Amino acid sequence: MLHPPVAAAVPVGAPEAAFSVLRRAPIMVLLLDARLVVKQANEAAQAFFNFTDDRLPESLIVLTRELRLEAAIHEARRGQSEVRLVHRPSTLRVSVADSPDGDRLAFLTDISELSRLETVRQEFVANLSHELRTPLTSLRL
Numbered sequence: 001m002l003h004p005p006v007a008a009a010v011p012v013g014a015p016e017a018a019f020s021v022l023r024r025a026p027i028m029v030l031l032l033d034a035r036l037v038v039k040q041a042n043e044a045a046q047a048f049f050n051f052t053d054d055r056l057p058e059s060l061i062v063l064t065r066e067l068r069l070e071a072a073i074h075e076a077r078r079g080q081s082e083v084r085l086v087h088r089p090s091t092l093r094v095s096v097a098d099s100p101d102g103d104r105l106a107f108l109t110d111i112s113e114l115s116r117l118e119t120v121r122q123e124f125v126a127n128l129s130h131e132l133r134t135p136l137t138s139l140r141l
Contacts, residue, residue, distance in 0.1 A: 019105075028092075028108035036060045036070055045108065069094070073106050082111070 019040050022029045028045035030038050037057050046052060049064045056063075060070055065087050072083035076094040084091045095107040 022105075028110075030060070030106040030108070032060065032073070032104050032106055033057075034102040034104075036073065038063050039103070048108075048110070073104075076106070077104075 029042040031040040039057050068083045072081045072094045075081040076096040081094045090112045093109045093111045097105045
C-alpha cells in the first residue's frame with residue numbers, strides 16, 4: 001500500500017501552522033514574509049545563526065548578518081543556489097518554496113564539508129594528471 005507524501009498533509013496557505021512540523025528538522029528552515037522578514041526559524045537555523053525565538057520577527061539581514069543570503073534566496077526562487085557566507089567559514093545550499101499568501105520557506109543546508117572535499121578531489125586529480133604526464137624517460141634507474 002502506497003502512503004501519500006508528507007507534503008500532502010500540510011494545508012496549503014497555512015505555512016505558520018505547518019512550520020511546527022519543521023521545528024526539529026535537521027536542516028535549517030526559515031519562514032519568511034514577502035519583505036524577507038524572518039517570521040519563524042527552526043532549531044537548526046537558530047543554532048547556526050545564534051539567535052532565539054524572542055528576536056523574531058526580524059529582518060533576514062539583521063538576524064543573520066549575511067547580505068549574500070538575501071541574494072541567494074532571491075536566486076533560489078528559480079531553483080537551488082549556493083552562497084559562501086561572509087561572517088563564518090560556511091557555504092550554504094539554498095532552496096525556496098513559495099506559498100500562495102506571499103510567505104516562503106527557505107531551506108538551508110550547510111555544504112561546507114562537501115565543498116572542501118570537492119576541492120581536495122579536484123586538486124588530487126590535477127596533481128595525479130600532472131604526474132602521469134611526466135615522461136617516463138626522465139626517471140633514472
